[in-house]
Amino acid sequence: MISNVSFAGGAMAPFNRRxxxxxxxxxxxxxxxxxxxxxxxxxxxxxxxxVASESDFFTMQLNPAALLADECGLVGVAAKRVEGGGxxxxxxxxxxxxxxxxxxxxxxxxxxxxxSASHLKGTDVGALYGLxxxxxxxxxxxxxxxxxxALSAQAFMARTGATVADFxxxxxxxxxxxxxxxxxxLPLDISLDEVTASPVVASPYRRLDCSPLSDGxxxxxxxxxxxxxxxxQGRARFRAAVSAVDTVRLGERSDPGFFAGKQRAAQRAxxxxxxxxxxxxxxxxxxxxxxxxxxxxxxxxxxxxQTIAAEREDVFSAQGAVPVNLSGGLLGQGAPVGATGVAQxxxxxxxxxxxYFGQQVANAPRFALVDTHGGIATLNAVSILEAP
Amino acid sequence: MKHQLxxxxxxxFGGLQPYFDALHDGKALASACNSCGSVAFPARTQCxxxxxxxMKWVRLNGTARVLxxxxxxxxxxxxxxxxxxxxxxxVALDNPENDAMFGTIVAPKDGAPGLWLTLVDxxxxxxxxx
Ligand SMILES: [Zn+2]
Numbered sequence: 001m002i003s004n005v006s007f008a009g010g011a012m013a014p015f016n017r018r019x020x021x022x023x024x025x026x027x028x029x030x031x032x033x034x035x036x037x038x039x040x041x042x043x044x045x046x047x048x049x050x051v052a053s054e055s056d057f058f059t060m061q062l063n064p065a066a067l068l069a070d071e072c073g074l075v076g077v078a079a080k081r082v083e084g085g086g087x088x089x090x091x092x093x094x095x096x097x098x099x100x101x102x103x104x105x106x107x108x109x110x111x112x113x114x115x116s117a118s119h120l121k122g123t124d125v126g127a128l129y130g131l132x133x134x135x136x137x138x139x140x141x142x143x144x145x146x147x148x149x150a151l152s153a154q155a156f157m158a159r160t161g162a163t164v165a166d167f168x169x170x171x172x173x174x175x176x177x178x179x180x181x182x183x184x185x186l187p188l189d190i191s192l193d194e195v196t197a198s199p200v201v202a203s204p205y206r207r208l209d210c211s212p213l214s215d216g217x218x219x220x221x222x223x224x225x226x227x228x229x230x231x232x233q234g235r236a237r238f239r240a241a242v243s244a245v246d247t248v249r250l251g252e253r254s255d256p257g258f259f260a261g262k263q264r265a266a267q268r269a270x271x272x273x274x275x276x277x278x279x280x281x282x283x284x285x286x287x288x289x290x291x292x293x294x295x296x297x298x299x300x301x302x303x304x305x306q307t308i309a310a311e312r313e314d315v316f317s318a319q320g321a322v323p324v325n326l327s328g329g330l331l332g333q334g335a336p337v338g339a340t341g342v343a344q345x346x347x348x349x350x351x352x353x354x355x356y357f358g359q360q361v362a363n364a365p366r367f368a369l370v371d372t373h374g375g376i377a378t379l380n381a382v383s384i385l386e387a388p
Numbered sequence: 389m390k391h392q393l394x395x396x397x398x399x400x401f402g403g404l405q406p407y408f409d410a411l412h413d414g415k416a417l418a419s420a421c422n423s424c425g426s427v428a429f430p431a432r433t434q435c436x437x438x439x440x441x442x443m444k445w446v447r448l449n450g451t452a453r454v455l456x457x458x459x460x461x462x463x464x465x466x467x468x469x470x471x472x473x474x475x476x477x478x479v480a481l482d483n484p485e486n487d488a489m490f491g492t493i494v495a496p497k498d499g500a501p502g503l504w505l506t507l508v509d510x511x512x513x514x515x516x517x518x
Contacts, residue, residue, distance in 0.1 A: 060391065126462075136401065136408075137430040141480040141502035147465045148478065150458040155467070158456075202460035251467060251476030252428070252436050256456075 001272055005100045005238040007349040007385070008107065008228055009039025010220030014183040015334030015343070017117040018215045024059060024115045025071050027217035031339075032072045032111060035219035040229040041107065046221070048078040048105040052092035052112035052338035054085060057128050058119055068111060078105065085132050085374020086288065087243070088112070089218070090341025090381035094241040096222045097383075106227045112342035113217040116335065125213055132375050134248045146210060146289070148376055150202040152250060153291035155257030157204070160298070162308050164204050167290040168195040171208050171331060173317060174287060178328025181358035183343075185214045185334030195290075209290040214334030218343035234388020236349040239273035239367070242266075243381045250376060259299035259377035266300045266371070269382040273367070277301040280384070281365020282351060283322060284344040286372045287329040296371055297324065300382075318359060326351065326359045341372040345383060352387040403433035406445055411503065414495030416448040418473055429473035430503065436475065448472040450493035452479070452505055459484060468505060479505040 011034025013027035036043065049072075051065040061067055065079040082092040089112035096108035116125060129145045130138075138148065156162060172192055178184035190208065198207040228235055246261025247253055253260065270276055280302060287293035294311060297303065302322050303310035310316065316324040327333045327347040330340060348368040350356040370383045401408045407430060410417035419431035423440035429448060434441050448470050455476060457466035464484030468491065469476050482494050482504050491505040 057393075060393070134430075136404070136501070137503065138478050140496075140500045141465065141478060141504070142463055142498070142500065143465045143478055143480065144460065144462045147458050147460045147462060150460070151456045151465065151467045151478065154456040154458070200459070200461075202458045202462070202465075204458075247436060249430070249475070249478070251430075251478055256467060256476065 001274055002097060002101050002238050002241060004225050005097050006223055006225045006228055007236045007238070008041065008221040008223040009035055010218070010346040010349065011035045011038050012183050012218035012339070012343050012346060013216055015214040015216035015336055015339070016185045024113050024215070024217065025068070027215065028068050028111055028113045029072055031217040031219040032109065035109065035221050039221045041221060043073045046074055046077055046107050046109045048099055048108045049074050050092045050096045050108060050110045051079070051081045052083070052089040052110070052342060053081060053114055054083060054088045054337040055128060058115055058125070060119070068113070074109070084379045084381070086286070086337060087341060087372045087374040087379050087381045088338045090344065090370065090372035090383065091243060093220065093342060093345050093383065094243060094381060097238050097241045100222050100224055107221060107223040109219060109221050110342055111217065111219045112339035114336035114338040115215050116213045116337055117215045122213060137249060144202070146205055147202040148250060149289045149292060150205050152256050152295070152376055153204060153289065155255065156291065156295050159255065159257055160308050162291070162294055164196060165192065166294060166308065166311055167204070167209055168192045169311070170287065170293050171195045171290040174325050174329040174331040177318065177326050177359055178332025181328050181333055183357070184328045184332050185212055186332050187328065188332070205289055205291070211288050211330035211335045214336045216334060216336035216339045218339040218346055220342055220346050220349070234353065236352040236385045236387060238383060239275070239386045240269040240382070240384040242269040242272055243379065244268065246378050246380070248375060248378055257295065259295050259380070262296060262299035262371065262373060262377045262380040263301065265380040265382040269384050273384040275367055275384065278304070279367050280322060280369045281367055282326070282348070282361050283324050283369040283371065284327060284348050285324050285329065287325060287331050288335065290331065293325070293329065296377070299377070300369065300371060319362065323361050326361060341381065344370045344372060348385050352385055404431060407431040408501050411501055412495060414493055416450040416470055416493045418446050418448050419443045420446045426474050427472060428475045429470045429477055446472070452477070452491050452493070454489045454491065457481065466505065477503055479503045482506040
């Protein structure tokens with residue numbers, strides 16, 4: 001179990017498609033300054049920087065940790081960059097947790113940033129994403145991310161009876177949650193029919209089942225609980241930070257519709273935190289596609305093996321027993337890859353502290369779970385946070 | 389600013405070179421584990437089942453059964469099981485206008501070393517019918 005690692009504060013620069021000429025360096029600086037203000041700390045209080053950015057092809061900047069340390073005035077700090085595909089941001093948080101827990105650093109700034117929307121054409125980003133799987137086998141067939149997710153979703157539907165209507169409900173709900181989030185890319189008031197009538201991208205997925213390419217940044221500060229500045233409000237604490245991989249090739253999985261690596265990460269996280277899935281009162285879950293949210297919920301075990309029934313009974317809605325993605329998730333809040341996982345952790349921590357900037361959970365729970373993955377649930381990161 | 393990056397990669401396939409050489413010729417070369425017998429297609433250099441590195445090459449007949457397929461703007465793709473393999477494969481579909489559930493491997497036509505399947509109607513196919 002992790003003890004003595006707290007969330008000291010955090011902030012995000014809005015997730016959207018920037019059209020104002022601002023750069024990823026500007027968003028990073030804004031997120032870092034916001035995090036320092038929220039934590040009531042100065043740059044000189046930070047010992048270490050962990051940067052999450054998925055690909056130099058997006059930023060056109062190698063060695064981004066050194067560049068961003070310099071940009072943000074973090075003179076002389078330890079710095080590194082962490083990468084794990086879609087899980088990059090969450091893995092950077094884990095690296096920061098490890099540095100604080102081990103005593104390597106007192107206060108770590110974790111900064112996720114990605115210009116996924118504005119730097120390259122969508123088709124070029126899609127071609128790069130196609131290398132997120134086994135680039136020699138899957139990648140060389142020309143299969144894109146949506147198609148691979150679609151094949152996995154079909155296997156999931158065949159086994160569980162989940163339907164496109166279940167997927168559409170998630171696509172609608174996460175966009176509705178995003179309407180309360182001023183930092184969200186797609187705060188949309190849409191109907192189920194609009195989802196099922198949107199253009200097919202890769203059957204069964206339609207455009208509104210897919211998360212967007214976003215620009216944005218998010219930053220959080222981690223500290224030993226004893227190194228928090230004195231504050232009136234308490235801060236959330238980390239109880240588990242676990243990751244686990246699955247086979248890279250979908251075709252080598254005994255069930256290509258089941259996220260076994262995610263289940264492994266979640267089970268280890270529950271054990272590490274000394275909790276069970278039933279103790280989790282809210283979650284930020286990796287919804288790169290609407291169906292992937294349901295597949296993730298199944299693997300995380302948040303509905304005692306009755307995932308589809310729970311989804312249909314609104315267990316995962318804002319009014320349900322385990323609200324999921326009140327931030328809007330990737331579908332609603334957006335997905336600037338390196339920043340995504342950092343923002344998920346930020347949302348969960350602020351919810352537990354009762355000071356979330358979007359739709360606040362009705363009854364603040366004791367434990368929140370954060371789930372992020374790279375590939376097709378290939379590299380899975382799970383954190384469990386506890387309320388103050 | 390506007391900036392264009394043009395990169396030409398030369399990437400050796402190492403221990404998987406025989407698999408890709410066969411693929412180039414439209415042939416299905418799988419890896420079989422001498423320890424547990426597991427047959428992987430696409431091939432692996434280490435067994436995905438038991439982690440043994442004691443592997444041999446086995447030629448499959450190149451016929452496959454479609455498990456799931458998706459039709460996308462980027463093309464049509466499927467998760468298929470090649471006859472004789474214990475693992476499944478993601479393939480690009482050569483003739484997506486056909487909705488048959490069986491197919492045979494075909495040499496890639498776009499220059500990339502991808503795995504492509506031509507769908508064939510079952511009555512015309514000497515498939516083992518598993
Ligand atoms: Zn073996």
